[in-house]
Amino acid sequence: MSEKKEMTRRVLAEYTYEAPPVERGYTGQTLYVNLSDHTIDAKPVTDMMKEKFVGGRGFGLWRLWNGVNDDTKWDDPENEIVISSGPCGGTTQYAGSGKSLVVSISPLTDVVIDSNVGGHFGPLLKFAGWDALEIQGKAEKDVIVVIDGTTGRVTIEEAPDVPVDTHLIGQWLVEDMAEKEEDRYYMSAVSAGTGAEHTRMGCLNFSFYDRKRKAPRFKQAGRGGIGTVFRDKRVKALVVKSPPVKGDSNHPADQARIARVGAKLHREIRDYDDEQNQMRRGGTSYLVTIMSDYDLLPVHNFRFGSHPDAPKLGREVWKKRFTQGIPDGCWYGCTIACAHAVDGYTLRTGPYKGQTVIVDGPEYETIAGTGSNCGIFDPDAVLEINFYCDTYGIDTISFGTGTAFVMECYEAGVLDKEKTGGLELTFGNADASIELLHQMGRGEGFGKIAGQGIRRMKEYFVKEFGADPQFVQDIGMEAKGLEYSEYVTKESLAQQGGYGLTNKGPQHDEAWLIFMDQVSNLLPTFEDKAEALHYFPMFRTWFGLCGFCKLPWNDVVPPDNAETDEPAKIPEHVQNYVEIFSGVTGREVTKEDLVNMSETVYNLQRVFNIRLGHGRRDHDDIPYRSAGPVTAEEYESRAERYDSQLQEFLGLDPAGMSTEEKMAALREYREDQYEKLKDAVYARRGWTKDAVPKVETLKKLGIDFPDVVAVVEKYL
Amino acid sequence: MKVLSYDPELCVGCYVCEDVCSETWFKVADGEKSSIRIQEEEGKVLLSATFCNQCGTCIEVCPTEALYRDKRGIVRLRKKLCVGCLSCVGFCPYGAMFYHDDQAEPFKCIVCGKCATECPNEALAVIDVETPPQ
Numbered sequence: 084m085s086e087k088k089e090m091t092r093r094v095l096a097e098y099t100y101e102a103p104p105v106e107r108g109y110t111g112q113t114l115y116v117n118l119s120d121h122t123i124d125a126k127p128v129t130d131m132m133k134e135k136f137v138g139g140r141g142f143g144l145w146r147l148w149n150g151v152n153d154d155t156k157w158d159d160p161e162n163e164i165v166i167s168s169g170p171c172g173g174t175t176q177y178a179g180s181g182k183s184l185v186v187s188i189s190p191l192t193d194v195v196i197d198s199n200v201g202g203h204f205g206p207l208l209k210f211a212g213w214d215a216l217e218i219q220g221k222a223e224k225d226v227i228v229v230i231d232g233t234t235g236r237v238t239i240e241e242a243p244d245v246p247v248d249t250h251l252i253g254q255w256l257v258e259d260m261a262e263k264e265e266d267r268y269y270m271s272a273v274s275a276g277t278g279a280e281h282t283r284m285g286c287l288n289f290s291f292y293d294r295k296r297k298a299p300r301f302k303q304a305g306r307g308g309i310g311t312v313f314r315d316k317r318v319k320a321l322v323v324k325s326p327p328v329k330g331d332s333n334h335p336a337d338q339a340r341i342a343r344v345g346a347k348l349h350r351e352i353r354d355y356d357d358e359q360n361q362m363r364r365g366g367t368s369y370l371v372t373i374m375s376d377y378d379l380l381p382v383h384n385f386r387f388g389s390h391p392d393a394p395k396l397g398r399e400v401w402k403k404r405f406t407q408g409i410p411d412g413c414w415y416g417c418t419i420a421c422a423h424a425v426d427g428y429t430l431r432t433g434p435y436k437g438q439t440v441i442v443d444g445p446e447y448e449t450i451a452g453t454g455s456n457c458g459i460f461d462p463d464a465v466l467e468i469n470f471y472c473d474t475y476g477i478d479t480i481s482f483g484t485g486t487a488f489v490m491e492c493y494e495a496g497v498l499d500k501e502k503t504g505g506l507e508l509t510f511g512n513a514d515a516s517i518e519l520l521h522q523m524g525r526g527e528g529f530g531k532i533a534g535q536g537i538r539r540m541k542e543y544f545v546k547e548f549g550a551d552p553q554f555v556q557d558i559g560m561e562a563k564g565l566e567y568s569e570y571v572t573k574e575s576l577a578q579q580g581g582y583g584l585t586n587k588g589p590q591h592d593e594a595w596l597i598f599m600d601q602v603s604n605l606l607p608t609f610e611d612k613a614e615a616l617h618y619f620p621m622f623r624t625w626f627g628l629c630g631f632c633k634l635p636w637n638d639v640v641p642p643d644n645a646e647t648d649e650p651a652k653i654p655e656h657v658q659n660y661v662e663i664f665s666g667v668t669g670r671e672v673t674k675e676d677l678v679n680m681s682e683t684v685y686n687l688q689r690v691f692n693i694r695l696g697h698g699r700r701d702h703d704d705i706p707y708r709s710a711g712p713v714t715a716e717e718y719e720s721r722a723e724r725y726d727s728q729l730q731e732f733l734g735l736d737p738a739g740m741s742t743e744e745k746m747a748a749l750r751e752y753r754e755d756q757y758e759k760l761k762d763a764v765y766a767r768r769g770w771t772k773d774a775v776p777k778v779e780t781l782k783k784l785g786i787d788f789p790d791v792v793a794v795v796e797k798y799l
Numbered sequence: 800m801k802v803l804s805y806d807p808e809l810c811v812g813c814y815v816c817e818d819v820c821s822e823t824w825f826k827v828a829d830g831e832k833s834s835i836r837i838q839e840e841e842g843k844v845l846l847s848a849t850f851c852n853q854c855g856t857c858i859e860v861c862p863t864e865a866l867y868r869d870k871r872g873i874v875r876l877r878k879k880l881c882v883g884c885l886s887c888v889g890f891c892p893y894g895a896m897f898y899h900d901d902q903a904e905p906f907k908c909i910v911c912g913k914c915a916t917e918c919p920n921e922a923l924a925v926i927d928v929e930t931p932p933q
Contacts, residue, residue, distance in 0.1 A: 175882045175883050175884040175885075176883065176884060176885050268863075294862070294863060294864050295864065327879075328882050329882060329883055329903055330881075330882060330883015330884065330885075330903040330904075331883065331903055338900060339900040342885060342898060342900065345884075345885050345889075346885045346888050346889050346898065347889075348889070349885060349886055349888065349889020349890060350889045350890075352889070353889055353890045408859055410859070410860055410861065410862040410886070412862055415862050415863065415882045415884045416862065416882070416884025416885065416886055418860065418886050418889065418890065
C-alpha cells in the first residue's frame, strides 16, 4: 500500500458564495475568473441573454464578444475560455442531455471556435451554482481552479504536485480530491495535457466518474485548439464539485412532460437500437464500414473513399474490444450509451509504456482520422494513438487529418527522412505516426512542426522545403485553418458547403448532409441545398444552446420515421425536444422556433469572425481535394463517374480528352458550382454576396446592437 | 429466491391488490401508484397482471448502481443513489418498473406479499424460484 503523498496547494484567491437554486434550468449567474489579477466574480444572466442566446454556445459567444477586443489574439490574456451547458443540460430523463459547449478564439483559425463535449463538468457546474464559467487572463505559474458548490467556494490555487497529462489528472481527482467513494460521483475535472502545450491542436478533456468501472473517464472538447489556450493560460485543471444530482435538479417548469418523452425514448432505444445502429454495443464505430461501402471513408488523405481493410476497423471488431453490458452514457440517463471503452489495455510505447489503462473510445472520427485516413488498419495502433492523444490533450481529428497530409507529402517527395528527423511517415506506418505523437507530447522534432496544423505546415513546407504551393494547397485538408473531420465530400456539393460554409471551420457539427445528398439524392437543386444548409446548421446549432447531444436525435429513429413528411429531420424527435425545452424552461415553443433561436447565435458568431478580421466570402474557400480529384490516380479511381459528369453537365466527349484535360474541365466546373452554392446559401441566410450579415437580418434577429452593427456596416 | 406469482384463472378483477400495494407504499389507494397492475386485454376473457419478476435486466442499465439484488434475491432500488433517469423504466422488458410524477424515483414490486395476503381469491402468492427468470 503506497503512502498518499501530501499535495501542496497554495490558495492565491478565494471567493465565497451561496449557490442560488436552479430555476427552470438556470441559476441566473455566470462565474468570471481572471487568472492575471485574480478577480473572481458573479455576472448576472439577464432575461435578454436567456431569450436571445438561450445558453451553451450562445452564452459562451456573448461573454466572449464582450470580453475581448477587435484585435485579441488567441494567446493574449484577453482571450477567454467559456464553458456552458444550457437550460436543459443536466436533465437525467432524456438521453443525451448533459452536453456542454466551450468557446474561445482558436490558435488554428484565429477566429471563434465552439466545441461540444460530454462528461459531467457542465451540468455539475450548473448544480454548483453557475450557468457558465468564464476564464480570462493568464496565470504566472500553473494553477488549478476549484469550484466547490457544496461549500460555496471558488479558489485559484498553485498546486505544483498536480500533474498535467489527463489520465494522471483523473487519478489525482479521484484519489486526492475525494475522501470517500461517494465524493467522486459529483465531481468533474477539465484538463488538457503536455501535447496541448506544444501544438496548436490542443483539446480539452471533461471527466465523468464511471461507477461500474470505479474509474474516471473522459470525453473531449476536441476541435479548434482550446486545450492549447488552456495550457497557454497555465491552467492544469478546473475542478467542480456539486451536491448530488437528482431527477429534478434543473427544477423544471413541468417535470411530467420531460419524464414522459424520456421514458418513451428509452423504450425506443431498447426496442430499436439493436436492429438500427447498435450504439449501445459499438458506439459510433458502426459508421466505418458503411462509409467505406458508400465511398465516403477517408483513405490516404481523403484521396479515396473506401478500402478493403475497412472491416478491420469496423464495429464487429470494436464490439469485441469494448467491455459490453456497462451503461456507457457520458451523462446520467443516456441510454444511447455510446461512450464505450477498452479496458485493460497495456500501452506499448511512450512515457507510460507498460501501464494498463482504460482507453476512452475509439469513436468513428478517431478511427477514420488516425486509422484509415493514414492508411492504418490496426486497431491496436488506433487505441495507442487514441489514448495518448487524450492524455496529451491533442485533438484526434486534427492529429489524424494532419498526419495524413504529412504522409501524402512524404510519399510525394515534399518530405523525406532527413526533413522529418528520421520518421518514415508513409501511409500505413503506425509506428512513425505514434512517434510523431510522442514528439508532440515532448515538444521536439518534426512533431513540433506537424503540431502547428496543416495551414502553417503548408507555409513552412513551401518556404523551407520548396514545396509546390498549388499542390500543398490542393491536398491540405483544412479550411479556415481547421483540419477537416472525417468524411469524403468530393461527390457531395451539399456537404462541401456543409464543411466550407461553417463559422468555425470544417467540423461536421454543423451539417451532415452526405446521405441526403449523395446517397438519397434529396437535394437536387441549389435552392434545395441552400435550404438544407440553412435548416440543418441552424437546427444542429440549437442542441449546443440547450445542453443536448445530437446522437439521440438521429442515431436511433422511430420505426415509422421513413413514412413521415421529412424523415431527415426525424420529426418525432424534434417534437420531443420541443417538449423538453418547454418542460424545463416553461417557454412554450414550436418546432419552427428552434431554428429561429439558433439563427441569432449563428449570426452573432459570423459577425464575430468578421470583427476578428475574417468571416467574409473568401473565408469560406475550400481546398480542391474536398471537391474533386487532385491527382490523376484519384480521377482514374472514379473515371466512369467523372467521365459521365463531363458528358452530362458540360457536354464534353471524354473519349478525345487526356486525363489532365478532363481534370481541368471538371475542376473548373466544380469550383464554379461551389461559388454558386455560396451565392444561394448567403442569400438564404440573409447575408450579402460577401457573406456579411445584412443589418435587416440582424434587426430581424434582435441583435442589431450598436457594436454588432458597427462591425458589418464597414462592409455593406 | 422469492417472486410474486399470479394465476389469471383465479383473478376476479377486484383490483384490491392495486389498492393494497399503493396504500402500503404511498399511503393512498391509487392504481397509478401500485407496483402491480391488473389489465384487461382486448378480445381476451382472462385478465393479466404486470409486476416485477426480479429478472434483473434493470440492474445492468442503471448508471448509478442504485439497483441491486438483495439477500432474498429481490431487485431493490437505493433511492439515495437514484438520479431519476428512468432508464430502468424504459428498459424493463415487462414494463414492470413504474414511474409517477409525484416521486422522482421509480418503484417496483419487492415481494412484500401484502397483495397476496389480501387477494380474496388466492390469485396471488409469494413463491420460491431457483434462479431469476429470463
